[in-house]
Amino acid sequence: MSTGENERDEPQTDDSAATVAGDEGPSSDEKRRLNLEVQITDAGPCKKHVKIVVPRSDIDQQFEESLGNLHKEALIPGFRPGRAPRELIQRRYRKELAGQVKSALVMACMEQLDEEHKLNPISQPDFDFEALELPEDGPLEIQLDVEVQPDFEVPEYKNLVVKRPVRKITDADVDQQYRSFLERYAQLVPKLEGGAEVGDYVVADLTFSLDGKPLNLVNEVQFRLQKQLRFQDGLVPDMASALTGARPGESRTTKAQIGSSSPDPSLRGREIDLTIQVHDLKTLRLPETDAAFFEGIGFDDEQDLKNALRSVLERRVEFQARQAVRRQIVDQLIERAPFELPADLVKRQELSTLRRLVNEMREAGYTDSELRAREAEIRANAHEVTLRNLKEFFLLSKIAEREQIKVEEDDLAEEIELIAIRTDETPRRVRSRLQKEGQMENLATQILERKAIDRILDYITVELEEVATPEEEPAADTLDQTASGTSAGEEDGREPPSTSSEQE
Incomplete structure (x- = not known):
């Protein structure tokens, strides 16, 4: 009769080695397919409810695989690794074993769901892993909600007609910008x-x-x-x-x-x-505009400063013209391919949209006060602004996919180089800052959408329309307070408004 003590000291035989090897289960290169029963139903705009039933046979097989892996690694006093009785390991590590089985099954279900049903999720599933309990008997039932990309046909985009505003910068525009610039140094x-x-x-x-x-x-x-x-x-x-x-x-x-x-x-x-x-x-x-003043701010004289301000205005007018054309294109695309988006998705994207729009305007030469005013306007109407931007993203992404447009590393490097020139930083520092702020994905999206718009412009008719005045926001100053007394972002987790020092 074996006491178990002798088992611990005996050398491992070929049979026992074969038994342990058999515990390893299928290799990672040969993933076992689960015999899942999957039901997918609509749960609202861009949302699917998924019910997954894992049969008992798959649960038991995963249990044996997880137990085998744990058997090789478990440290039981008096036994060498891999030699303790499986029943002892099962009793001692019952909770850990159940957790491993549950994790492995859920991960396998998610992978198989993605491979076989192509839901194209746009966020992590709404699923409480901790609340899921592994049944002692019978199948395992997993229910979750998944946000998916909107389903719509790509609208016709090659026969659009848009008008591009054309405006020349006048000396009066430069004089007004010159005074605004001097106000930064006023008392x-x-x-x-x-x-x-x-x-x-x-x-x-x-x-x-x-x-x-x-x-x-x-x-x-x-x-x-x-x-x-x-x-x-x-x-x-x-x-x-x-x-x-x-x-x-x-x-x-x-x-x-x-x-x-x-x-x-x-x-x-x-x-x-x-x-x-x-x-x-x-x-x-206003300050005295003498030679010492211009030297102190890095310009030769008044004309040198005005030339620089004219360049800023030209960049802004070009930005406004592109935005006007883009707005017309997107308006027509939305009209041709209407679709709905879930409110909670829009809510989660509000801060990201705010950051992106403010960054675009900063790059176009808007002043700090103009940026703060525009930021406040976006915050006050964040849902509508974000909803439109998300629709724009999904439409342009589908067109980019049809046109086989992609964002390459060279595109990102070129964009970072341009930002570095505008901000007087090194490209390395700009890239590091964008990565730290989590803005690289936004930058890639910005490039993809711009490339899609450029491709659409290759097909469509653009009529030039001269305008006498620029499409400017009304002059405005901005407060950090709200009318309700609740701080912006306090109830929904959004960041508070930027201060002037943050914008600089």
Whole structure:
């Protein structure tokens, strides 16, 4: 009769070696196919509900494979690795063994589901792995929801007609940009005479209210009086008219409009009241533009600076023209191939869309104040902006696939080189920064969409249309506060708005 002690000391025979080898199961090159029963049903726009039933025979076989692997590695006191009784290992490592079996089965199911059903998921499945329990008897049932790419036919894109705005930069445009540039170096001084004018700085208390009930009070905030005043969930569309002529001590009232993505759902899309209690007025004193000034900012003289500003304006006008053409192309594509996207997908992409749009405008030469104003507008209407951008992405991606357009490493390197030139950085530093911020995928998407648009432009008719004025955003200053008093991003995890120092 064997005591087990002798088994531990006996050398391993060929038979026992064969037994251990048999525990290894199929090799990685010969993956075992599971006998799955799979049911896939629609669960909403771009969403599938998947039910997977794993038969008991597959569970038992995976159990034997996992037990065999554990048998070779388990450390049991008094036994050499691989020599402990399998029943002992099964009892001692019951929890770990069940976890290994569950993990292996779920991974195999996901791989087989992808290979056999080609769902084209666009995010990780909505699936609670920890809540899944391995049954003692009977089959294992796995249920999950998967977001998939929208299913639509590629619309006809070779017969479009669009208009491209053409505008020449005038000396008056350059003079206006020159003054805006000088304001960066201006001194803010008290305004001792007269009322508020466009371009002045106002120190005031702002009271947002609805139906006579206060929503938020912002004390002694300073902002520049422009056509619009934007805040993180809306705007005052005509702040200039409301405050022009106002003096310290006076109070004015006007209306504010709340965007569709306000942190407070009850305020979305509503018009509310705003009371402005003016405390102080300030104005800008421009610097002396002498030789020392121009030398200090790296230019030879006034004309040298104006030439540089003209280049910035030309880059911006070119950006606006491309955006106008792109908008017309996408409008027609969306009309020809309508499809829906799930709201939760749009919500998750809002921050990524915001970053991308702001980066594109920064590269086009927009100033920090213009970027902050545009960022606030996007935040206030994040759902609509993101929804359109996602539809644009899926449409252009399908067209890129049909046209066999891809983003190569050379494309990324060239784009990084251009960014490095604009930001006065080394390409290596730019690449490192983009990787750290998780923006390389966004950059690749940006390149793919641009290449797709360029290919479409090779086919379609583009009519030139001269315009006298650029397609500019209304002049606006921007506050970091919201009308509701809830910080932007506080309820949904989005990042807070960028400050001026962050934009610089």
